[in-house]
Amino acid sequence: MIYKLFIEDGEFQDIDTKEPRNMMEAEIAYTPDGINVGWDEFNSKDEAMSHYNIQVKPEVLNEEE
Amino acid sequence: MAFIIPNQTSYVLQRPVDPQSGWTRQPDWVSVVDTPGEVQFVVTNMGVSAYTINTVFTKPASQNLYIDWGDGTIDTVSTATTTNTSHTYITSGTPCSRGYDTYKVRVYVDSGARITTCRFGITPTQTNSGYPIGVLEAYYGDVTVNEPNQINFVSSSSFFGVYPYLEYVKLPVTMSGTSGFDSTFSGCRVLAKVEMPTSAANITTCNLAFQNCSALQSIALPSDATNITNFNGTFSTCVSLTGATLPTTLNLVTTVSSMFATCNSLTTIKLPPMLSCTNYASMFSASYSLITVEIPSFHSGTTTVDINSMFINCRSLEYVKFPTTVTAGNTFLANAMFNGCSNLKSCILPTNFNATTMSAMFSSCISLSSVTLPTSIPSLTDMSSMFSSCHNLQEITLPTTIGATVAMNSMFLTCSALSEVIVPSSYNITLLQQCFINCTNIRKIELPNNAQNSLTSMLSMCSSCTNLQSIVLPTSLTSVNNLSSAFQNCNNLESLTFPATMNSVTTMTSICSGCVSLISVTLPTSMTSLTTTGLASAFNGAAALKTLTLPTTVSTGLNSYDSLAANSPSLETLTLPTTQTTAITTINQMVNNCSSLKTLNNSQFIGNTSTGSTVYINGSNFSVNAFEMTGTTDFYCKFSILQMNGNVTTQAKLTALRLRNGGTGQYGGTSPQINISYTSLNAAALDQVFTDLPTIVSKTINITGASGAAGCTRAIATAKGWTVTG
Numbered sequence: 001m002i003y004k005l006f007i008e009d010g011e012f013q014d015i016d017t018k019e020p021r022n023m024m025e026a027e028i029a030y031t032p033d034g035i036n037v038g039w040d041e042f043n044s045k046d047e048a049m050s051h052y053n054i055q056v057k058p059e060v061l062n063e064e065e
Numbered sequence: 066m067a068f069i070i071p072n073q074t075s076y077v078l079q080r081p082v083d084p085q086s087g088w089t090r091q092p093d094w095v096s097v098v099d100t101p102g103e104v105q106f107v108v109t110n111m112g113v114s115a116y117t118i119n120t121v122f123t124k125p126a127s128q129n130l131y132i133d134w135g136d137g138t139i140d141t142v143s144t145a146t147t148t149n150t151s152h153t154y155i156t157s158g159t160p161c162s163r164g165y166d167t168y169k170v171r172v173y174v175d176s177g178a179r180i181t182t183c184r185f186g187i188t189p190t191q192t193n194s195g196y197p198i199g200v201l202e203a204y205y206g207d208v209t210v211n212e213p214n215q216i217n218f219v220s221s222s223s224f225f226g227v228y229p230y231l232e233y234v235k236l237p238v239t240m241s242g243t244s245g246f247d248s249t250f251s252g253c254r255v256l257a258k259v260e261m262p263t264s265a266a267n268i269t270t271c272n273l274a275f276q277n278c279s280a281l282q283s284i285a286l287p288s289d290a291t292n293i294t295n296f297n298g299t300f301s302t303c304v305s306l307t308g309a310t311l312p313t314t315l316n317l318v319t320t321v322s323s324m325f326a327t328c329n330s331l332t333t334i335k336l337p338p339m340l341s342c343t344n345y346a347s348m349f350s351a352s353y354s355l356i357t358v359e360i361p362s363f364h365s366g367t368t369t370v371d372i373n374s375m376f377i378n379c380r381s382l383e384y385v386k387f388p389t390t391v392t393a394g395n396t397f398l399a400n401a402m403f404n405g406c407s408n409l410k411s412c413i414l415p416t417n418f419n420a421t422t423m424s425a426m427f428s429s430c431i432s433l434s435s436v437t438l439p440t441s442i443p444s445l446t447d448m449s450s451m452f453s454s455c456h457n458l459q460e461i462t463l464p465t466t467i468g469a470t471v472a473m474n475s476m477f478l479t480c481s482a483l484s485e486v487i488v489p490s491s492y493n494i495t496l497l498q499q500c501f502i503n504c505t506n507i508r509k510i511e512l513p514n515n516a517q518n519s520l521t522s523m524l525s526m527c528s529s530c531t532n533l534q535s536i537v538l539p540t541s542l543t544s545v546n547n548l549s550s551a552f553q554n555c556n557n558l559e560s561l562t563f564p565a566t567m568n569s570v571t572t573m574t575s576i577c578s579g580c581v582s583l584i585s586v587t588l589p590t591s592m593t594s595l596t597t598t599g600l601a602s603a604f605n606g607a608a609a610l611k612t613l614t615l616p617t618t619v620s621t622g623l624n625s626y627d628s629l630a631a632n633s634p635s636l637e638t639l640t641l642p643t644t645q646t647t648a649i650t651t652i653n654q655m656v657n658n659c660s661s662l663k664t665l666n667n668s669q670f671i672g673n674t675s676t677g678s679t680v681y682i683n684g685s686n687f688s689v690n691a692f693e694m695t696g697t698t699d700f701y702c703k704f705s706i707l708q709m710n711g712n713v714t715t716q717a718k719l720t721a722l723r724l725r726n727g728g729t730g731q732y733g734g735t736s737p738q739i740n741i742s743y744t745s746l747n748a749a750a751l752d753q754v755f756t757d758l759p760t761i762v763s764k765t766i767n768i769t770g771a772s773g774a775a776g777c778t779r780a781i782a783t784a785k786g787w788t789v790t791g
Contacts, residue, residue, distance in 0.1 A: 008736065
C-alpha cells in the first residue's frame, strides 16, 4: 500500500509536537506528475505512521472505544 | 501553681459527651449547695490564669457584696455600680479525677442588698476575647435577675471570652427582666443541663439562645414564657437535643426560623399554637432524626407565611400533621419545604392551603408516593422542581385552579415511577423546560390548550421519557421558541405532531434524537425563525423514521444540517426545503449511516449557488454508508469537502453525482477532499464528476472500489491538478 502524509487536520498528530496531521492510504494514486509520485510505499499502516512520526489522536481513540 | 492553659483547638474535647448517658455531676468536684440570695460558680484551673467577676447590686445604706473565691480569699465590693473584681489562684483546690482542681466561688451580699448582675469575664490584662474561661457550673440561687442578658455565657462575646467547660447552669427562680434571652448560651458546646426559671413571663426574645449547645439533651421553657416573639435559631445545632417543652401557647411568636435546625437527635415534636407566626423558614432544616411533627395551627390572620425550607433535608421525616384547614387569606411561601425528606411517604396539605410558590417543595423526596394537594391553590405561580427526583411518585392530581400563570420547569424531573400527568385545562404555563426529563415510566402527558402566551421554552421537556407513548401538543403553543432535546431519547414515542401554527421555533436541536420508535413526525408548516444551527442533530438516531419532510419554508439564516437525520437506518426519504437556504455552510454527517435512504429531495437548494460565493460547505461524512441512495444527487453549492462513500463490504448505490459549481476556492478541507469510494458510479458518471471539478492543485479524490474505476478517464482530473486514488 502507498501512503501520503498531509500537514493538515486529521486523525493523527505528530508524536513530538502534537501538531495535527492527516494521512491517506491507497493502492494507487494517479497524480498530475505521474503514478504514485509523492506517495510512499510501506508494508503496513503502522510502519507508515512510524516513518512519519505520527500517532492517532487521543480523542479519536476515545471515539473508537 | 501553674494553670493549665489548653491550646485553642483542643479545649472543647476536654470532656467528651455521651449523648445517650445524660448529665451527671462529677462526684469529686467541690460540693455546692444552692443557696438563696447567692450566686455560686464552680471553676477550674483550666483556661484563663486569672478570673474576673463583674457585679452590679442594689446597695441600701452601707451594705456590701462579697466574693469568696474558695481559696481563703474574700473580696469586698462596696461600689454598687458595675465592678470588675479579679483574682488569681495560687493554691491548689479540690482535685478532680479528670486532672484538674476545682474551686467554689460564692457571691453574696449583706442582708437587704440584692445582686442584679454577676458574671464571669477575663482579667483586663488578658484581652484575648476568645480565651476559654474555666467555669464548670453556675448556680443563681433565688436571686432575681432583672435583665436576662446579664446571665450571659455567649462564647463569642467580645468581653466574656468562651465557656468551653460549662456543663450546668441553674437559673434564678424568677427572671423578671423585660428584654431578651438572646444568645445567652450560644456556643456552650458541653453545656448539658440548664434548669430554667419557674417563671419568665417577661422574656420576649430567645434569638440564638441555645445555638450550638451540642451536649444539651432537653430543655423545658417556663409555662408562662408566652410573651416570646422571637425563636430565631434558638436551638439550632443542638445536636443532642431530644426534646423541648414549650409553653402551651406561643401566640406572640412571629418567627421560628431555624429554631430546631440541625437538631439531629430530635425525633418528634408537637408545636403549640403560634397564631402570629409568619416565619417558619428552615425551622427544622437538616434535623436528620425528626420523624413526626404536629402543627396545630398556622397564622390566624391574612398574611404571608414563610415556610420555605421548613423541613429541608429532614431525611427521617415520615409524617407532618397539619391543621385540617388554614385561615382563608393566608398565603404561604413553600419553596423547598420538604426538599430532601427522603423518608417522607405521604403528605396531605390543609384544604385551604394557598401558596404563591411551591418550587422544589417535595424535591428529592425519594420515598414520596402520595400527595394530596388542595383542589384550588389560587395564588400559585411557581411549581418549578416541585416534585423533582421523587422517584417513588406514581401519580399526582394537580389542583384544578392555580394562579394566572405558572412555571413548571423541572417540575417532575426524574420522577422515574410517574406514569401519567394530566395538566388541568386552566393552566397557563410560562416555563416547561425539563418538566418531565428522565420520567422513564411516564406513558401519557396531556398539556392544556389554554392560552400559553408566555410559554417560550420546552427545552428537554420530555428528554429520556423512555416509555412515553403519546403526547398531544396543543395548538396554543404558538409562542414556543426552544424545542431543543424536547423529546430526545423517547424510545417508545411513535408519532409526533406539532401544531401547524407553531412557527416561532428558533431551535429544535436534538429534538427527537434517539427516538428509536418514531415512525412519523409532522413539523410546523413554517419555521422561519430558526437560528443558524437550529436543526442540528434534530432526528439523529431516529431509527424507525422512514420519511422526514422539512417545512417548505425555513429560516434564511439556517446554516447547518449537521447530523440532521444521521444514524437513522430506516429513513428512506428526506425532503429539504425548496426555498433557497443560501446560508447553509455545513452538512457534516447529515445523512451519515442512513443505510436505507433512497431519495434526498432538493439537494440543489443547499447553500449558495453563485460561482462567486466564498462559502464552502463542509460535507464531512455527509452520506457515508447511505447505501441505497440512487439517482442523481445534484449540488450547486461550493464545497470544502464532500464524502459520500460506501465501504469495502457494501457498495453504495449512488449512480450519478453532479458538482455543478465550478467556482474557485473550493476544497480546502482535509484529504481526500472528495470521497466517492465504493459507490456505483460507473465510468461515465466518474468522468462527469472529473469534468465538474475545478482546476486546483494538490487536491485528492478517492474513487477506490467505485464501479467505473477501471474504465474512467483519470487524466481529466489529473490535468486539473487533482490526484485520483483507487
